[in-house]
Amino acid sequence: MKIMKFGGTSVGKPERMHQVRELITRDNEPKIVVLSALSGTTNTLVSIGESCAQGEKAGAKDIIDKLEAHYRSFVKDLLKPGPARDKANGIVSEHFEFLNIILKISFNEALNKDILAQGELLSTKLFSCYLQQEGLTHKLLPALEFMSIDSYDEPQVGSIKVRLGMLLEENKETPLFITQGYICRNAKGEIDNLKRGGSDYTASLVAAAIQASVCEIWTDIDGMHNNDPRIVDKTLPIETLSFDEAAELAYFGAKILHPASIWPAQHYNVPVKLLNTMQPDAKGTIIQEKASSRGAKAVAAKDGIIAIKIKSSRMLLAYGFLRKIFEVFEKYRTPIDMVTTSEVAVSLTIDTKAHLAEIIKELEPFGTVEVDEEQTIVSVVGHELAEEKATLTRLFDALDGIPVRMVSFGGSPHNVSLLVPAEHKKKTLQLLNKGLFGL
Ligand code: ADP
Ligand code: ASP
Numbered sequence: 274m275k276i277m278k279f280g281g282t283s284v285g286k287p288e289r290m291h292q293v294r295e296l297i298t299r300d301n302e303p304k305i306v307v308l309s310a311l312s313g314t315t316n317t318l319v320s321i322g323e324s325c326a327q328g329e330k331a332g333a334k335d336i337i338d339k340l341e342a343h344y345r346s347f348v349k350d351l352l353k354p355g356p357a358r359d360k361a362n363g364i365v366s367e368h369f370e371f372l373n374i375i376l377k378i379s380f381n382e383a384l385n386k387d388i389l390a391q392g393e394l395l396s397t398k399l400f401s402c403y404l405q406q407e408g409l410t411h412k413l414l415p416a417l418e419f420m421s422i423d424s425y426d427e428p429q430v431g432s433i434k435v436r437l438g439m440l441l442e443e444n445k446e447t448p449l450f451i452t453q454g455y456i457c458r459n460a461k462g463e464i465d466n467l468k469r470g471g472s473d474y475t476a477s478l479v480a481a482a483i484q485a486s487v488c489e490i491w492t493d494i495d496g497m498h499n500n501d502p503r504i505v506d507k508t509l510p511i512e513t514l515s516f517d518e519a520a521e522l523a524y525f526g527a528k529i530l531h532p533a534s535i536w537p538a539q540h541y542n543v544p545v546k547l548l549n550t551m552q553p554d555a556k557g558t559i560i561q562e563k564a565s566s567r568g569a570k571a572v573a574a575k576d577g578i579i580a581i582k583i584k585s586s587r588m589l590l591a592y593g594f595l596r597k598i599f600e601v602f603e604k605y606r607t608p609i610d611m612v613t614t615s616e617v618a619v620s621l622t623i624d625t626k627a628h629l630a631e632i633i634k635e636l637e638p639f640g641t642v643e644v645d646e647e648q649t650i651v652s653v654v655g656h657e658l659a660e661e662k663a664t665l666t667r668l669f670d671a672l673d674g675i676p677v678r679m680v681s682f683g684g685s686p687h688n689v690s691l692l693v694p695a696e697h698k699k700k701t702l703q704l705l706n707k708g709l710f711g712l
């Protein structure tokens with residue numbers, strides 16, 4: 274059995290959904306198809322939630338009405354007049370009725386998660402109507418019945434495996450399943466999600482849970498490129514990556530993959546393919562256990578980084594200092610990305626402001642605390658980078674003129690990370706593209 278995940282752009286227009294049908298019927302292997310919301314929908318749902326949170330009901334209503342009109346015309350273009358179109362219109366009515374009801378009740382975070390879930394619920398149900406019209410035997414698997422996260426927002430692979438296994442067992446003869454990416458239930462049993470871009474994570478978790486033959490991530494580009502194509506003019510697709518390399522790229526900002534989406538596939542050894550819905554025959558990228566070659570493969574950038582420096586002469590020749598500092602971050606469940614130390618100071622980075630004020634307050638007794646926001650981590654990822662002296666020389670030569678604030682090298686053999694002020698990100702990516710890849 275294989276997993277095929279289609280992102281927002283891949284289902285964002287009626288003709289794209291037609292193309293997805295073609296792609297999922299190209300071979301006879303049984304499959305679970307994971308769908309994102311139609312492109313733009315989750316952003317719109319986010320803004321509906323924001324308007325509700327600010328008490329701007331009229332604004333929210335306006336956005337809801339425009340979104341409904343979009344879905345009405347989508348249905349009209351996707352389906353011929355007939356029972357499948359009638360069913361689809363009924364589904365649109367049901368979901369927009371829900372969105373209109375929330376305008377009337379008091380808003381809270383749990384309700385916001387319900388709003389965010391509407392996108393994937395709509396896309397999968399509408400796609401199912403289309404498959405019904407085309408006479409394709411399939412079954413909708415409700416993700417809310419098997420995808421779950423614990424009280425720390427971590428997916429529960431064990432229970433996902435059991436619940437999904439039972440659902441598949443009940444439908445043994447079904448060759449094709451459709452399910453929602455992104456959405457899940459949390460420890461309280463409420464509707465929740467795997468964070469933005471989370472459909473990739475769903476696909477990988479489902480692939481791990483059923484030991485799929487492959488986890489295919491279908492998107493709008495022909496695989497992982499060697500640099501961020503949104504920022505750098507000339508980039509090229511990479512044919513193969515190891516799980517370690519892909520995990521680092523995803524974590525350090527390559528938007529094509531959700532930051533956590535590689536570990537389930539890696540842990541359960543399911544190969545991942547990144548493929549282009551718009552160019553199905555392009556090679557794409559294969560991600561598997563073994564690295565293809567040594568050296569730098571790609572550069573990625575992670576925005577919204579906060580650098581924290583703790584300076585104290587008490588650190589000189591002291592032991593236990595770092596432990597005490599790290600304990601503060603552990604207490605607030607805030608992961609640290611980069612760390613550098615000198616004799617009298619330690620600098621580290623975090624990617625969330627959620628508990629920044631409390632963290633600073635608790636660090637102050639240890640020394641002088643300096644905070645710099647709006648930083649970017651630029652990561653060069655590859656295999657055994659530390660062994661490639663020529664690559665390292667090219668990397669640091671390329672950075673001429675960039676005010677690099679921190680460097681992390683040696684922590685992982687696959688990664689050299691640099692912290693630069695956000696305004697230097699574009700230039701850094703361009704210089705590395707030239708210096709490392711000659712592009
Ligand atoms: P989907 O909606 O299919 O999940 P995403 O927008 O989440 O698609 O991810 C695909 C996008 O990721 C591409 O269109 C591209 O702009 C962006 N991207 C950023 N970095 C990379 C990279 N290194 N390689 C490929 N795509 C990248
Ligand atoms: N629809 C969700 C988002 O836009 C999840 C996804 O597309 O992966 O973030």
Ligand code: MG
Nearest residue numbers: 280470528529
């Ligand atoms: Mg995505």
